[in-house]
Amino acid sequence: EAQVTQNPRYLITVTGKKLTVTCSQNMNHEYMSWYRQDPGLGLRQIYYSMNVEVTDKGDVPEGYKVSRKEKRNFPLILESPSPNQTSLYFCASSYRQGGYTEAFFGQGTRLTVV
Amino acid sequence: KNEVEQSPQNLTAQEGEFITINCSYSVGISALHWLQQHPGGGIVSLFMLSSGKKKHGRLIATINIQEKHSSLHITASHPRDSAVYICAVSKTGGATNKLIFGTGTLLAVQP
Numbered sequence A: 001e002a003q004v005t006q007n008p009r010y011l012i013t014v015t016g017k018k019l020t021v022t023c024s025q026n027m028n029h030e031y032m033s034w035y036r037q038d039p040g041l042g043l044r045q046i047y048y049s050m051n052v053e054v055t056d057k058g059d060v061p062e063g064y065k066v067s068r069k070e071k072r073n074f075p076l077i078l079e080s081p082s083p084n085q086t087s088l089y090f091c092a093s094s095y096r097q098g099g100y101t102e103a104f105f106g107q108g109t110r111l112t113v114v
Numbered sequence B: 001k002n003e004v005e006q007s008p009q010n011l012t013a014q015e016g017e018f019i020t021i022n023c024s025y026s027v028g029i030s031a032l033h034w035l036q037q038h039p040g041g042g043i044v045s046l047f048m049l050s051s052g053k054k055k056h057g058r059l060i061a062t063i064n065i066q067e068k069h070s071s072l073h074i075t076a077s078h079p080r081d082s083a084v085y086i087c088a089v090s091k092t093g094g095a096t097n098k099l100i101f102g103t104g105t106l107l108a109v110q111p
Helices: none
Strands: A004-007 A010-013 A019-025 A031-038 A042-051 A054-057 A076-078 A087-094 A109-113 B004-007 B010-014 B019-025 B029-037 B043-049 B052-056 B059-064 B069-074 B083-091 B099-101 B105-110
Touching: A004 A087, A010 A019, A019 A031, A019 A087, A019 A109, A042 B083, A042 B099, B004 B083, B010 B019, B019 B029, B019 B083, B019 B105, B029 B069, B043 B052, B043 B059, B043 B069, B069 B083
Parallel strands: A010 A109, B010 B105
Antiparallel strands: A004 A019, A019 A076, A031 A042, A031 A087, A042 A054, A087 A109, B004 B019, B019 B069, B029 B043, B029 B083, B052 B059, B059 B069, B083 B099, B083 B105
């Protein structure tokens, strides 16, 4: 089954404690991205990757890091989480960037930073 | 002004009613997407379209490229249709061709 898998689904952490949210896709997609979803603001892109070892900032990259060492995995790293990073996070993948290309989304990770 | 605007923001309907959600955009696009998000759930793609009309079961999506407008229709609505519906566009031009999202329409269908 084609899918994007995120872990964990729920996470409560304390300010400053490094964490990683994993994302994996089984569709051999080149393009992967991370979004955060906040009430009234919709989905905003944090980082994206066009292929292995190719990553770039999205609209709200501050406080986040990513890596793309393998095509299937695209982890999101919060080196020193802060309460303003409390949000619902989604990983997505697609065959290529933009264009007439369907995007597949993970189940979401609800992060609370206290 | 947001590049993708949806209306209404909230919608309550009775079971069986015909529902329309609207999406307007102000940028050049190569595709428009309608997405569904159930409470506590992930986001799933309902439609991707670049012209005309598509139908899946009780769901119909239309797009008018000239007017930069799309509608999502739900016929014979059911409580299980209750969800957030998100319009997104694949924006052309610029440094990246990325998805731009509307803020979503929260639909509640009451039995």
